[in-house]
Amino acid sequence: MNGNKNYLIFGSGRWSKIYIKTLYSIISKEDSIYIYSKKNQENIINWIEKNSLRKVYVLKNLENLSRNFFVSAFVVNSPESHFQSIEYLVEKDIPGLIEKPIVMTSIEMNKLTKMIKNKKKLLFSSQVFTYSVFLKEAFSIIKNFKPFDKAKIYWHDPDVEFRYGDLKRSNQLIDIELDYLPHIFSIINFLTNKKLYFEKINKTKREKNSSKINLFFKNLECQIDLKRNSTSRKRIFRFSNKDGYFHMNFSSELIEFEYSIDEEKKLLNLKNREGALKNMISLFINSIERDEKFYYKDFLKCLEDHQIIFNILEHHKIKLKK
Numbered sequence: 001m002n003g004n005k006n007y008l009i010f011g012s013g014r015w016s017k018i019y020i021k022t023l024y025s026i027i028s029k030e031d032s033i034y035i036y037s038k039k040n041q042e043n044i045i046n047w048i049e050k051n052s053l054r055k056v057y058v059l060k061n062l063e064n065l066s067r068n069f070f071v072s073a074f075v076v077n078s079p080e081s082h083f084q085s086i087e088y089l090v091e092k093d094i095p096g097l098i099e100k101p102i103v104m105t106s107i108e109m110n111k112l113t114k115m116i117k118n119k120k121k122l123l124f125s126s127q128v129f130t131y132s133v134f135l136k137e138a139f140s141i142i143k144n145f146k147p148f149d150k151a152k153i154y155w156h157d158p159d160v161e162f163r164y165g166d167l168k169r170s171n172q173l174i175d176i177e178l179d180y181l182p183h184i185f186s187i188i189n190f191l192t193n194k195k196l197y198f199e200k201i202n203k204t205k206r207e208k209n210s211s212k213i214n215l216f217f218k219n220l221e222c223q224i225d226l227k228r229n230s231t232s233r234k235r236i237f238r239f240s241n242k243d244g245y246f247h248m249n250f251s252s253e254l255i256e257f258e259y260s261i262d263e264e265k266k267l268l269n270l271k272n273r274e275g276a277l278k279n280m281i282s283l284f285i286n287s288i289e290r291d292e293k294f295y296y297k298d299f300l301k302c303l304e305d306h307q308i309i310f311n312i313l314e315h316h317k318i319k320l321k322k
Contacts, residue, residue: 005031008070008094010085011077012037012044012058014168015099019076022277024053026285034059034070037077062088070094072288074281079174083108090115090122095288097281099126100182101174102302106310109303116299124284125302127186131283132276134255135190138248141268142191145246145261148239149219151188155180156227156234170228176211177309180226185305187237188222196220198308206316213312 007027009020012035023033032055035044041058048056073096075085083103089096102125103109116123129135142148161168171179189196196217205212209228214221227234235250244261257268 004028005071006069007031007033008073009033009035010037010073010075010081011035012040013077016076017044017047018277019074019281020053020056021051022281023074024056026278026282029054031055032057036062038081039078067092072096072285075099079171079178080104083112086112086123087115093122095122095124097124097126097284098299100302101178101309102182102306104174104178106307109306109310113303123299124287125186125299126280127190127298127302128276128280129183129187130190131279134250134270135187137270138246138257139191139193141257141259142239142246143193145239146241146243147219148192148241148246149221150240151220151222152236152238153184153188153222153224154234154236155184155225156230156232158231158233159229161233172228175313176209176226176228177213177312178306181224181309181312182302182305184224185308186302188220189301189305191237191239192220198304198311201312201315204312204315211316215308215312 005027007023009016009023011019016035016037020033020035027033033053034057035048036059037044041060045058048058070092071094073085073089073094075082075089075096075098077085079101082098082101086096086098086102088094103112157170159170185196199216199218202214202216202221204214211224211226213224213226215224216222233251237248239246245259247256247258249256253271255270257266257270259266
């Protein structure tokens with residue numbers, strides 16, 4: 001990539017640092033990265049120095065910057081700050097890649113939908129799993145099946161785990177559904193290769209650190225099991241129909257596929273290769289440079305998925321009142 005460009009990253013936490021390092025590995029040596037965070041400024045400055053990152057700066061505020069100063073931005077800060085960050089990007093006409101959850105409430109979502117009505121090339125939703133090699137391999141297998149009518153999904157996390165060279169702690173300040181379901185819905189959409197039309201929530205069971213959800217899309221029943229403070233990390237998707245099933249386990253670095261089609265059972269193990277985040281960021285940057293708008297529909301679909309999540313949260317509240 002050529003030219004002197006400035007990129008903005010909102011956030012200074014664990015995942016923000018991974019974004020910074022990944023973006024740093026992609027852009028030109030002449031380009032600059034600016035980090036804006038209301039928290040941990042001293043920590044991120046020390047981290048930049050420790051990692052010898054050139055032309056990476058920390059902003060104390062976003063005032064007095066020209067409208068065209070940044071070519072694009074990445075919203076990777078605390079979820080409760082996402083909406084405010086997006087407001088800034090829309091106001092300044094800065095294309096942004098937004099981490100999930102995009103917003104925290106249905107009120108924010110409705111405001112955002114109105115806000116971006118005439119900004120069709122600005123905002124992109126992070127769907128990092130859909131850029132992974134193993135998920136593309138899974139899709140190449142699934143496309144040989146007839147449409148599935150059932151899905152069982154397990155998404156569990158321990159309270160603390162070591163990921164990408166750093167400690168990862170579960171975020172207890174955000175609803176577990178809003179934390180996990182955006183990833184799950186993006187994977188289902190990718191693997192089924194079609195837009196899923198939400199029909200109804202059948203039943204839910206909510207506890208402090210877990211949630212069990214049974215919901216229906218058109219022609220697909222989903223049973224979803226979410227858990228925090230689990231004894232181990234679990235990422236399991238199982239799709240089935242009357243002719244067979246496809247089972248995918250990516251709980252560890254060794255990806256496991258098991259599937260049966262036309263009474264023939266197969267097993268396949270893959271080593272998870274990192275690079276999904278780099279692929280996604282590269283595609284985002286390139287699409288902005290080419291002035292492409294086609295990812296806007298994915299952003300709208302992500303907002304629709306968020307509305308399903310807000311419906312689930314409302315369903316929990318109604319049950320608690322009874």
